[in-house]
Amino acid sequence: MARKKKTVNTRAKNLVTKDNPKSPIAEQFRTVRTNLQFTSVDTDLETMLVTSANPSEGKSVTTANTAIVFAQQGKKTLLVDADLRKPTIHYTFRVPNTIGLSNYLIGAQKVAEIANPTELNKLDVITCGPIPPNPSELLGSNKMKEFIEEAKKTYDMIIFDTPPVHAVTDSQVLANFVDGVLLVVRSKQTEKESALKAKEQLEQSQANLLGVVLNDQDVKSSNYYYYYGQ
Ligand SMILES: Nc1ncnc2c1ncn2[C@@H]1O[C@H](COP(=O)(O)OP(=O)(O)O)[C@@H](O)[C@H]1O
Ligand SMILES: [Mg+2]
Numbered sequence: 001m002a003r004k005k006k007t008v009n010t011r012a013k014n015l016v017t018k019d020n021p022k023s024p025i026a027e028q029f030r031t032v033r034t035n036l037q038f039t040s041v042d043t044d045l046e047t048m049l050v051t052s053a054n055p056s057e058g059k060s061v062t063t064a065n066t067a068i069v070f071a072q073q074g075k076k077t078l079l080v081d082a083d084l085r086k087p088t089i090h091y092t093f094r095v096p097n098t099i100g101l102s103n104y105l106i107g108a109q110k111v112a113e114i115a116n117p118t119e120l121n122k123l124d125v126i127t128c129g130p131i132p133p134n135p136s137e138l139l140g141s142n143k144m145k146e147f148i149e150e151a152k153k154t155y156d157m158i159i160f161d162t163p164p165v166h167a168v169t170d171s172q173v174l175a176n177f178v179d180g181v182l183l184v185v186r187s188k189q190t191e192k193e194s195a196l197k198a199k200e201q202l203e204q205s206q207a208n209l210l211g212v213v214l215n216d217q218d219v220k221s222s223n224y225y226y227y228y229g230q
Contacts (some may be wrong), residue, residue: 005060005171005229006023008227012087014060014061014064014065014092015064015065015068015092016029016065016066016069017029017030017068017069017072019119020117023135023208026065026069027067029065029066029069030069032066032069032211032213033066033069033070034074035211036048036066036180036210036211038078038109039180039211040071040179040180040210043179044157044179045157045179045180045210046156046157046179047148047152047157047159047177047178047179047180047181047183048151048157048158048159048160048178048179048181049072049082049160049161049162049171049174049175049178049180049181049182049208050062050063050066050080050159050161050162050181050182050184050213051162051163051164051165051171051175051181051182051183051184051198051202051211052162052164052165052172052183052184052185052186052190052198053165053166053183053185053190053194053197053198054127054164054166054167054190055086055163055164055167056189057144057163057184057185057189057190057215058184058186058213058215058216059083059162059164059184060083060088060089060092060161061215062182062213062215063079063089063090063159063160063161064079064089064093064139064161064162066068066159066182067079067157068120069121070156070157070159071120071123072120072122072150074113075122075156075157076122076155076156076157076225077122077124077155077156077157077158078111078115078123078124078125078126078151078154078155078157078158078159079093079123079124079125079126079159079161080126080151080158080159080160080161081100081101081125081126081127081128081161082101082128082139082160082161082170082174083128083161083162083163083170084101084102084128084131084132084135084138084139084163085131085167085168085170086163087100087127087128087131087161088161089125089127089128090127090128093116093118093125094118095118095125095127096116096127097127097128097129097172097207097222098129099113099127099129100114100126100127100128100129100130100131101114101126101127101128101129101147102128102129102131102132102138103129103130104143104147104228105127105132105138105139105141105143105144105147106132106138106143109196110150111126111147111150111151111154112154114126114129115148116227124155125184129161135163135168135170136168136169136170136173139170139173139174139206140173140174140176144174144177145177148177148178158178159160160174160178163199165198165201165202166194166197166201167197171202171206172201172202172204172207173205175202175205175206175208176205176207179191179208180207180208180209180210181202181207181208181209181210181212182211182213183195183198183199183202183209183211183212183213184212184213184214184215185213185214185215186213186214186215187214187215187217187218188215188216189216195212199212204209
């Protein structure tokens with residue numbers, strides 16, 4: 001029982017932009033949003049994916065909070081769990097994962113049929129769905145292109161959570177279909193070489209690298225954000 005409670009608490013903490021929008025961390029996610037918008041000033045940024053070199057560097061946390069701050073800005077936002085290997089979005093948003101992206105990619109569902117509403121009225125999420133045996137193949141398929149085209153008709157911003165670059169090709173494959181890629185680096189965890197290699201791999205697959213998010217930076221060393229506005 002105690003264990004279950006802990007899981008709930010941990011997940012709730014992950015959505016800092018929703019639960020504590022005035023916190024310094026939420027402010028930093030708004031800075032990420034602003035920077036993304038500046039980066040793509042000439043080309044309308046409608047689709048992006050978030051990835052990192054290795055597991056557990058904060059891809060899913062970053063994806064969820066970035067999607068939330070876009071929704072809070074009034075953009076109709078769709079968060080898609082395209083980590084078809086270790087999906088977590090259904091836990092984070094506490095929605096069922098009986099039907100999701102994998103169903104769309106092998107079936108005849110409509111985007112509207114697999115999208116879940118969230119507590120934020122501008123944010124919908126699509127979970128992974130049943131884990132398929134061939135994620136890279138599905139993510140690189142024409143059906144995936146179709147998914148993006150269909151989703152664009154309803155949403156202003158579509159953000160994909162993906163697996164790590166070094167583990168599998170999924171994020172590189174999907175990078176070809178989206179407007180840009182956000183790379184997450186975790187402070188005191190991601191090795192410099194590893195991050196650089198991930199960047200190179202993404203560039204080799206013609207990804208448009210929008211920027212890098214430094215996750216888990218010691219807040220004490222950036223007091224600036226504590227005193228910033230709000
Ligand atoms: N900045 C952070 N501060 C504290 N915990 C974090 C932070 N970023 C990620 N975590 C925790 O680290 C774990 C891995 O994060 P996650 O976003 O799931 O990584 P990934 O999707 O890259 O595997 C999760 O338990 C998450 O709550
Ligand atoms: Mg993840």
